[in-house]
Amino acid sequence: MDEPGGYAGPASKSAVVSDDSRAFDVVVVGAGPAGSASALEVARAGYTVALVERGPYPGAKNVYGGVVYGRILDELVPGWWERMPVQRWVTRRATMIMTPTQALTVDMRAQDWGRPPYNGATAYRADLDAWLADQAVAAGAVLIPATVATGLLRGPDGSVAGVRTDRPDGDLTASVVIACDGVNSFLAKEAGMYPAENVAEHTTLGVKETIALPREVIDERFGLSGRDGADIEMIGCTRGIPGGGFLYTNLESVSLGVVVGLTGLAAAKVRPEELIADLKEHPAIAPLVRGGTLQEYSAHLIPEGGYRSMPELVGDGMLVAGDAAAMCLAAGIWLEGVNFALGAGMYAGRAAAAALRSGDTSKSGLAAYRTMLEDSFVLADHRKLRKVPDLVLSQRVQADYPGLLCDLVQGLFTVENPAPKPGLRRLLRLGTRAHGVRRRDLVRDALVGLRSFG
């Protein structure tokens, strides 16, 4: 490439192709979970598909907290749990509400989750994404790694007709492009499908440390055995910057990290790794990670705005899935993304195949994608929980309520003899006053919570 516009980025330019014979039926950009699921379904339907990945191998550019929910794989890769590269099966799921000196934890154990058909699993993305891409390749998809899709190709009618890549002679023509190119999705932006404004406000930065510890030490500290694993989500641990923390067990390491809103992070002038250092010193976390060796530090953006921040999902000759479509569910008690990417990718692949069958790959020919998403968990969950991201990232949920709840429970269990027990109502009155929480906000937030989660 000899001009700056030849590199994938906000300034990329598209090119027009006139040739009618397309090299592939479908080009999928990005061999993450959404891309591999798309390519798998297209290949299964008997169409030719290229799976373009900019990393040297699938997963090389990807980071997540560390837990994948596999239920949608029942449909996509039957018997997946016997073959997927899993670290541990999550049998312990805890949510920890914190202040710098307090922690209140709801800690659920379910041994059922450690047996088929399983629920959540920890896995390394380098392993997981490679395995998913292998499924697509085994079905006939052509994996093209170490290749950047630098822009869209357009047909004479303006519809998307493939992608330009940074390989020599690198144009890949296709009837449908499925953009699974991640949170920065330059392809969706170039196609004009992304709402450009306020992206930073609903984007978070996740930073993570993978910390090596011996398997038996992890088993003992987290109360685990065999392949059982723990998943601890935290709120109130980010110095008031909207976000949260997480701690997941792998077989011989733990993943410890924080996720913080970009605008809050920028305003606070705190370096992200300092927030991980805070967690490592917290009395509830320090004993769990003590003595470990840092194996890998990593960072990635997360599209956390949910339903209201999603781009257009269907264009002429183009579909958008996964992080590129803001399909991460960051709803406080639920933090999911890979499963949404898998589901969306699967439906995108099916919609592309159906459009190819009918000979209409225009926006209306591909519209079944949106319908399939609406009829499934992918958009149903996001629509139902559309008000939750704002609530979870509010000052009240981030700073006021954790302190209020911790003080309330601490007050409940502090014995103040000879003074008599204070009673919950008095504790609540004292707590709301001390944390500047207005009853009216508390009631309103409770209603949003009830309507969303109920």
Place this chain on the structure above:
Amino acid sequence: MTGVDPRYRGIAFEDRMATVDFRVSPRPHITVDSEVCRSCTTKACVHACPANLFVPTAEGGILFNYEQCFECGTCYQVCDAEGAITWTYPDGGQGVVFRKG
């Protein structure tokens, strides 16, 4: 706060970054126009970049090193100044390579 193992808070940033694999491209995939940065009062990139690649200079500009970049996009998202950061992906196969992720 409880007693702290000093190696945690104290981990040198270069030791932290030494745990990450990079296949450094000869082409800088991100360029920063330090002239534009001079007029920026927030310089949000300096704190927000998880790889700590943005260093303020004595003259009020920004010194930037692309080699150990996570390619996350934080810098261009938090940047207030139009045209200060030109952001692209590194060429295929190059840049950060996560072994765990």
